[in-house]
Amino acid sequence: MRNRSFIKHYYIMLLPGFLWLLFISIIPMFGIAIAFQDFNPGQGIWKSTWIGLENFEYMFSLNDTKTIFFNTVNIAVMKIAGNLIVPLIFAIMLNELRLMVVKRWVQTIVYLPHFLSWVILSGILLDVFSYTGPVNGLLNILGIEPVLFFARADLFPFIVVGSDVWKEFGFNTIIYLAALTGISPSLYEAASIDGATRMRRIWHVTLPGLRTTIVLLAVLSLGNVLNAGFDQIFNLYNPLLYSTGDIIDTWVYREGLLNMQYGLATAVGLLKSVVSFVLIIVSYLLASKFANYRIF
Amino acid sequence: MGKKMVMVGMMLLLAFTSACSSTGNEENETAENNSTPGVVEEGPADPFGKYDQAITLTYGKEVDPTDKSLPAGDTPENNQYSRYVKDNLNIDTKVTWQAATGTNYEQKVNLAISSNDLPDALVVKDTQLRAMVKAGQLEDLTDAFNRYASPAMKSYMEKTNGVSAEAVTFDGKMYAIPSIQVHSDGVHQMWIRKDWLDKLGLEPPKTVEELENVAKAFVEQDPDGNGKNDTIGIAGQQNGGRLYANFLESTNNTYGLDPIFGAYKAYPGYWLKDDAGNPVYGSILPETKEALAKLRDMYANGLIDKELGIRKSASEPVVNGNAGIFFAPWWMGYGPLPDAIKNDPNANWQAYLLPLDDDGQFNAHMGAPSTVFVVVRKGYEHPEAVIKMLNLLIRDESKFDISVPVGHYPLRVPMSYMDESEYSAKALQEVLAGTKKPEDFTDPGYKLLAADIENVKKVKKEPYDNMDIQYWDPQADLGVWSRIYSLLVGSSSLQQDYNKVYSLLYSQTRTMESRWSNLKKLEDETFLKIIMGAAPLDTFDTFVSDWKKQGGDKITEEVKEYVK
Numbered sequence: 071m072r073n074r075s076f077i078k079h080y081y082i083m084l085l086p087g088f089l090w091l092l093f094i095s096i097i098p099m100f101g102i103a104i105a106f107q108d109f110n111p112g113q114g115i116w117k118s119t120w121i122g123l124e125n126f127e128y129m130f131s132l133n134d135t136k137t138i139f140f141n142t143v144n145i146a147v148m149k150i151a152g153n154l155i156v157p158l159i160f161a162i163m164l165n166e167l168r169l170m171v172v173k174r175w176v177q178t179i180v181y182l183p184h185f186l187s188w189v190i191l192s193g194i195l196l197d198v199f200s201y202t203g204p205v206n207g208l209l210n211i212l213g214i215e216p217v218l219f220f221a222r223a224d225l226f227p228f229i230v231v232g233s234d235v236w237k238e239f240g241f242n243t244i245i246y247l248a249a250l251t252g253i254s255p256s257l258y259e260a261a262s263i264d265g266a267t268r269m270r271r272i273w274h275v276t277l278p279g280l281r282t283t284i285v286l287l288a289v290l291s292l293g294n295v296l297n298a299g300f301d302q303i304f305n306l307y308n309p310l311l312y313s314t315g316d317i318i319d320t321w322v323y324r325e326g327l328l329n330m331q332y333g334l335a336t337a338v339g340l341l342k343s344v345v346s347f348v349l350i351i352v353s354y355l356l357a358s359k360f361a362n363y364r365i366f
Numbered sequence: 367m368g369k370k371m372v373m374v375g376m377m378l379l380l381a382f383t384s385a386c387s388s389t390g391n392e393e394n395e396t397a398e399n400n401s402t403p404g405v406v407e408e409g410p411a412d413p414f415g416k417y418d419q420a421i422t423l424t425y426g427k428e429v430d431p432t433d434k435s436l437p438a439g440d441t442p443e444n445n446q447y448s449r450y451v452k453d454n455l456n457i458d459t460k461v462t463w464q465a466a467t468g469t470n471y472e473q474k475v476n477l478a479i480s481s482n483d484l485p486d487a488l489v490v491k492d493t494q495l496r497a498m499v500k501a502g503q504l505e506d507l508t509d510a511f512n513r514y515a516s517p518a519m520k521s522y523m524e525k526t527n528g529v530s531a532e533a534v535t536f537d538g539k540m541y542a543i544p545s546i547q548v549h550s551d552g553v554h555q556m557w558i559r560k561d562w563l564d565k566l567g568l569e570p571p572k573t574v575e576e577l578e579n580v581a582k583a584f585v586e587q588d589p590d591g592n593g594k595n596d597t598i599g600i601a602g603q604q605n606g607g608r609l610y611a612n613f614l615e616s617t618n619n620t621y622g623l624d625p626i627f628g629a630y631k632a633y634p635g636y637w638l639k640d641d642a643g644n645p646v647y648g649s650i651l652p653e654t655k656e657a658l659a660k661l662r663d664m665y666a667n668g669l670i671d672k673e674l675g676i677r678k679s680a681s682e683p684v685v686n687g688n689a690g691i692f693f694a695p696w697w698m699g700y701g702p703l704p705d706a707i708k709n710d711p712n713a714n715w716q717a718y719l720l721p722l723d724d725d726g727q728f729n730a731h732m733g734a735p736s737t738v739f740v741v742v743r744k745g746y747e748h749p750e751a752v753i754k755m756l757n758l759l760i761r762d763e764s765k766f767d768i769s770v771p772v773g774h775y776p777l778r779v780p781m782s783y784m785d786e787s788e789y790s791a792k793a794l795q796e797v798l799a800g801t802k803k804p805e806d807f808t809d810p811g812y813k814l815l816a817a818d819i820e821n822v823k824k825v826k827k828e829p830y831d832n833m834d835i836q837y838w839d840p841q842a843d844l845g846v847w848s849r850i851y852s853l854l855v856g857s858s859s860l861q862q863d864y865n866k867v868y869s870l871l872y873s874q875t876r877t878m879e880s881r882w883s884n885l886k887k888l889e890d891e892t893f894l895k896i897i898m899g900a901a902p903l904d905t906f907d908t909f910v911s912d913w914k915k916q917g918g919d920k921i922t923e924e925v926k927e928y929v930k
Contacts, residue, residue, distance in 0.1 A: 110502075111480045112498075112501030114482065201672045218672060218673070221675075221898055308605045309894055310676070310900060312887070328883075329883035330497050334880070
């Protein structure tokens, strides 16, 4: 009896999330039909003309499609790598700090940008990297010619990845710090008695202790490979940067909403969904295999 | 963690589809049922007739976020203009949603179209009008227009030789009320700091070569005298702006480089006739390549704003007094110049039809007379309401207190004779010179002229024929100054002869609906890269062949059919 009511509570707690999922994610799925239609908003999904795979054919004939898929994967993979490695190094460095006050302060300060939206941050970035901005001021002191960062397609992915890592590493550090508390201090004591230096202790105790967390985060981020960050790129880019900076989401937004190419944009969005779906399944399989991770 | 990821994943994947999936079927069906007009009354009706019972009209509103002119207590929904409409016509105007001027507003309209969630009336642009007609979302305004349009509105439309009527007529039915804009909105002139020229002992540049020299002097010789190397020769468009006006957006291209293209007889973005009389797209012609080569040169030499196409706000260097030259239509007195003279009362911006081409001629690509349209949702009970509101606006605009911009008038679109600004400028000059009297101008179609004549001496100081900024008194009434300065400085130059180039077509053909956005993107990207040195000049040739292959040839054929 006690056991059953316990379960009931769980279900009630699940309800808001389930409703959210239903209304925000499941019901809008019917919109996918647009990918197979010459969509007419006046007639709605039920009455619009069905045109089969025509949108997909046009999609694959466009040079853009290759570019945006490449850009998306390129930027996302770099982001995933950066967001795994930088916080890891940072967490280990923080962990070695003796002064708790300093540690807390540092932790809080690097955590802050996580709470700012890209609309605000992009404005700051555009100023900082502008032709007359502080970064070029610094280059000027070093005797380097000013660089028009937002006209350089070759630099753009690095600005995107760099600023994303800068924004998020404080937040991601916390996951590692939490995992670090799980490592038994006796291991460190034993290591130092055996004469291990600080670097040795990190190498032989800390890193192995974090291994499952690292593997788990790496594997789970697989499902995100096609999400390279709409908010950020949309607020930073311009036509000069399309060749390396245009990603699936920004392209779908431009074609679908601004140019009213509903069918084509939905087709591209659908392709992205399908690929992402496969990747999510794969990442869960891998996660449960290598990190013993399960949702239920 | 895991569930969050699934949700976030799905949300992102479907973010787009959700925007389009509210089907709105029920709504649409009721709309169809209602749309058959029950009783069709015959004969003309009173264009200014007040409704016995108050009616409600909902609309989406474009607001300028920098506009602080509304008095305390007034809102974009409830202000002197909406109350004027209520008092005179008994129409309650309600704002369903509002969005910032420009792209934001366009996106909001697109969203309303794609979700079929429309307010009673909207101001839309050509591509949106076509999409809405195709989707069957609009009320047929033919009868309402015939019965309710005021004689002034009808005469404005007639003056366009049927072009504006054609723009809104589909299968013989009129689906929108077109704006009728002064054609000077399409002529982009050179605005230049005359005080800088004077200081450096220079003349307004007549040719592109002279323009280069002046721009060079502006960049290198510290014309603002602050001892810093911080001046820009020629200001350029902002991120999202246009390098030049095109056939779909043919007017009011502020900060574009249009006149420099014109000096090379290049009209990118326009449909022209080649020597054999066949339609050809201006952007793929050798003249355009020539102009691009020159612009690339000028940019590399630092004469054009380094942050061309990247800046968030193109007006910033003009307002801050850092730029010496920019290109824009006649109405710059409305903005950015009021802010520029607030920062520096000596900023003597003057307008010229320059630079000239090899033959000594100024070439201007001309805009379409109608670029924005008022549409009414299918099934709205009072389609004539918007026509009455526009009638009222045309009749009474000159009486309004324009310290609150007339953009706050619900569903306002510009409507006037197409030569209004030049005609008014000439009239003002003649009145100031004393060669004509205010009574000589009686055509009520020039709706603001009487007020302009009355106000001109408030802000223009003697000598009346010298337009330099020191002979103006903007402080007396900035609202009046904006208009009169725009007319006397911006429109006066348009009285001289210049070469007017029209596009063969100002709207989309069938294939353009699906292919144009891709071609346009190709064009924007390539041209900007060429000018800014991110791609070699010969990329232009690749662009031309790509453009033709990716649908350009087919579209050219369609334009040929259309023009026939």
